[in-house]
Amino acid sequence: MTGTFTIGEAARDSGVKVPTIRYYEEIGLLPAPPRTEGGRRAYGAQDLRRLAFIRHARELGFEIDAIRTLLQLQDEPDQSCAAADAIARDHLITVERRIASLTALREELARMVEGCSHGHVASCRVIEILADHGECTHHEGGRA
Amino acid sequence: MTGTFTIGEAARDSGVKVPTIRYYEEIGLLPAPPRTEGGRRAYGAQDLRRLAFIRHARELGFEIDAIRTLLQLQDEPDQSCAAADAIARDHLITVERRIASLTALREELARMVEGCSHGHVASCRVIEILADHGECTHHEGGRA
DNA sequence: CTTGCTCCTCTAGTCGCTAGAGGAGCTAGG
DNA sequence: CCTAGCTCCTCTAGCGACTAGAGGAGCAAG
Numbered sequence: 569m570t571g572t573f574t575i576g577e578a579a580r581d582s583g584v585k586v587p588t589i590r591y592y593e594e595i596g597l598l599p600a601p602p603r604t605e606g607g608r609r610a611y612g613a614q615d616l617r618r619l620a621f622i623r624h625a626r627e628l629g630f631e632i633d634a635i636r637t638l639l640q641l642q643d644e645p646d647q648s649c650a651a652a653d654a655i656a657r658d659h660l661i662t663v664e665r666r667i668a669s670l671t672a673l674r675e676e677l678a679r680m681v682e683g684c685s686h687g688h689v690a691s692c693r694v695i696e697i698l699a700d701h702g703e704c705t706h707h708e709g710g711r712a
Numbered sequence: 713m714t715g716t717f718t719i720g721e722a723a724r725d726s727g728v729k730v731p732t733i734r735y736y737e738e739i740g741l742l743p744a745p746p747r748t749e750g751g752r753r754a755y756g757a758q759d760l761r762r763l764a765f766i767r768h769a770r771e772l773g774f775e776i777d778a779i780r781t782l783l784q785l786q787d788e789p790d791q792s793c794a795a796a797d798a799i800a801r802d803h804l805i806t807v808e809r810r811i812a813s814l815t816a817l818r819e820e821l822a823r824m825v826e827g828c829s830h831g832h833v834a835s836c837r838v839i840e841i842l843a844d845h846g847e848c849t850h851h852e853g854g855r856a
Numbered sequence: 857c858t859t860g861c862t863c864c865t866c867t868a869g870t871c872g873c874t875a876g877a878g879g880a881g882c883t884a885g886g
Numbered sequence: 887c888c889t890a891g892c893t894c895c896t897c898t899a900g901c902g903a904c905t906a907g908a909g910g911a912g913c914a915a916g
Contacts, residue, residue, distance in 0.1 A: 575893090588873065588874085632871080641833050645834035648830075652828075653830060656828070688792060698786075775903095
């Protein structure tokens with residue numbers, strides 16, 4: 569049995585790119601694995617699982633710091649999962665706010681491109697709305 | 713008549729922060745204004761309008777490069793507005809994709825927090841779904 | 857004339873990577 | 887045994903769009 573994997577294998581398995589794996593090690597998100605005689609990283613099955621966890625969480629838009637906490641929680645199964653729950657809830661709220669903000673934006677952009685008569689810039693609705701905030705229904709949106 | 717404004721006044725008027733205005737000058741988005749004897753930037757009404765345009769476009773999520781193009785277009789009112797239209801349309805598509813992706817994400821997160829029984833980490837749905845991609849309905853989403 | 861605000865420039869940091877240089881190991885074929 | 891070509895190593899620098907802070911100078915009011 570080999571039992572170990574190169575960084576390339578880990579990358580293929582997890583879908584996380586090789587430099588990104590090294591980066592995760594650097595910032596302490598993934599433990600530094602043992603090395604072969606030649607100095608190459610030798611990952612175990614546990615590491616692959618951790619990487620998959622990280623990748624999945626990143627796909628769902630969790631920030632590195634949140635993932636750090638979630639990983640710590642995962643390592644202590646007897647703890648209350650209130651913290652994990654809170655992180656997920658928090659993120660859900662963030663996502664919902666972002667959707668709301670983007671939806672308002674979509675309306676604004678749709679109004680812009682619909683109003684554009686495809687003539688000259690002087691009478692272009694797109695430019696007009698951008699130039700004059702008063703023309704627009706979008707006010708005080710959060711970050712898109 | 714003064715006719716000119718300090719960077720602080722420009723910031724208050726436009727809602728763009730002082731260092732950000734200087735940054736816009738540095739990257740060539742806003743022309744470098746004349747200076748007073750004491751070396752301070754003296755903006756004119758035209759600059760304030762340009763800043764407002766930039767701010768509004770940023771709020772709508774346009775990238776700096778797109779704004780650069782839009783500003784050039786604004787400066788030549790006789791040109792066809794096809795380019796401005798294309799930029800806005802492009803951005804609308806981006807926003808729509810982002811909304812779709814975030815909506816899928818919201819479902820996933822909602823499932824996570826609803827499934828969580830608020831017990832121990834060992835049986836936490838949040839951690840579980842993160843650990844096992846197979847458990848999840850989210851596949852191949854674009855960047856959130 | 858001093859206090860305190862704003863302004864100036866400059867450098868470095870943020871986040872989450874990504875790209876590239878320059879070199880070493882490892883494996884297969886000739 | 888040698889070489890070709892792959893992967894791996896470390897290191898530094900770059901991305902976008904700012905943000906933060908140091909250290910200093912101008913400027914207006916009391």
